[in-house]
Amino acid sequence: MEVKKLKDIDKNNASFEDIKHIDENGVEFWYARELQSVLDYKEWRKFDGVIQRAIKACENSNINTSDHFVGADKMVSIGSGATRKQIDYKLTRYACYLIAQNGDSRKKVIALAQTYFAVQTRKQEISESEYRLLTEDEKRFYQRDLTRKGNYSLNQTAKKAGVKNFDKFHNAGYKGLYNGETADDIAKRKGLRYREDILDNMCSEELAANLFRITQTESRLKRDKVATEKKACDTHNKIGKIVRKAIKEAGRNYARRFANAKEKFKAARKGKH
Numbered sequence: 001m002e003v004k005k006l007k008d009i010d011k012n013n014a015s016f017e018d019i020k021h022i023d024e025n026g027v028e029f030w031y032a033r034e035l036q037s038v039l040d041y042k043e044w045r046k047f048d049g050v051i052q053r054a055i056k057a058c059e060n061s062n063i064n065t066s067d068h069f070v071g072a073d074k075m076v077s078i079g080s081g082a083t084r085k086q087i088d089y090k091l092t093r094y095a096c097y098l099i100a101q102n103g104d105s106r107k108k109v110i111a112l113a114q115t116y117f118a119v120q121t122r123k124q125e126i127s128e129s130e131y132r133l134l135t136e137d138e139k140r141f142y143q144r145d146l147t148r149k150g151n152y153s154l155n156q157t158a159k160k161a162g163v164k165n166f167d168k169f170h171n172a173g174y175k176g177l178y179n180g181e182t183a184d185d186i187a188k189r190k191g192l193r194y195r196e197d198i199l200d201n202m203c204s205e206e207l208a209a210n211l212f213r214i215t216q217t218e219s220r221l222k223r224d225k226v227a228t229e230k231k232a233c234d235t236h237n238k239i240g241k242i243v244r245k246a247i248k249e250a251g252r253n254y255a256r257r258f259a260n261a262k263e264k265f266k267a268a269r270k271g272k273h
Helices: 006-018 032-038 044-060 093-101 108-120 128-132 136-160 166-177 183-190 204-223 229-250 261-269
Strands: 028-031 069-071 074-079 082-086 089-091
Touching: 028 032, 028 093, 032 044, 032 089, 032 093, 044 069, 044 093, 089 093, 093 108, 136 166, 136 204, 166 183, 166 204, 166 229, 204 229
Parallel strands: none
Antiparallel strands: 028 089, 069 089, 074 082
């Protein structure tokens, strides 16, 4: 089974978000015609068949389809001043999820859409029991999304604390968590190409550890009212070491999972687990 890289998912997320609309009440929706293009369906006839299966699935779940699939037909020009009615729908995020679930699974973008909408239709904060039900790809996407937002928030706090060299600041945290390794060192160990993001090549556990490092560092910077770059870097490094120690104390083999993440991905692509 091929493991979907998060950078590929993220690239399609941009497409999904780019075609998102917000109505006058602040409610988000997608047009089916625009989603058709992103999901790589050339013919409306075939895509409409997917929509009809999604509507049926919605009905079978005893959910009101009119709340999720709203007719949005429009008149379009066909030349020489003539027009014709073009069938379209306004779709909720849940409707998009059902469409992805009923799409052609041979299309890579459909698999990416299934992962994206499966996670995004859930609440931002999901319960522990719900999290356990996610697939590894969904867990990775969920943790990567939280990590991205966490890093953004940490950067804002670090900036207020006097940080100007953000590469130095982030490497201080990595060196604490990864026993002296910088981001470049980690990338080399994982065998990544130039500019390939290390966070896009981590398992869900490793992402969770980094998220804990990020959130705890931000909390400490605020609590201690850190006001210099050196103190901020020292704080980040210290928190990284604390997280690493906690991981080691959880079990000797646990820490090794991080180093073996890329091998796991390779094995998964070959159908080995």
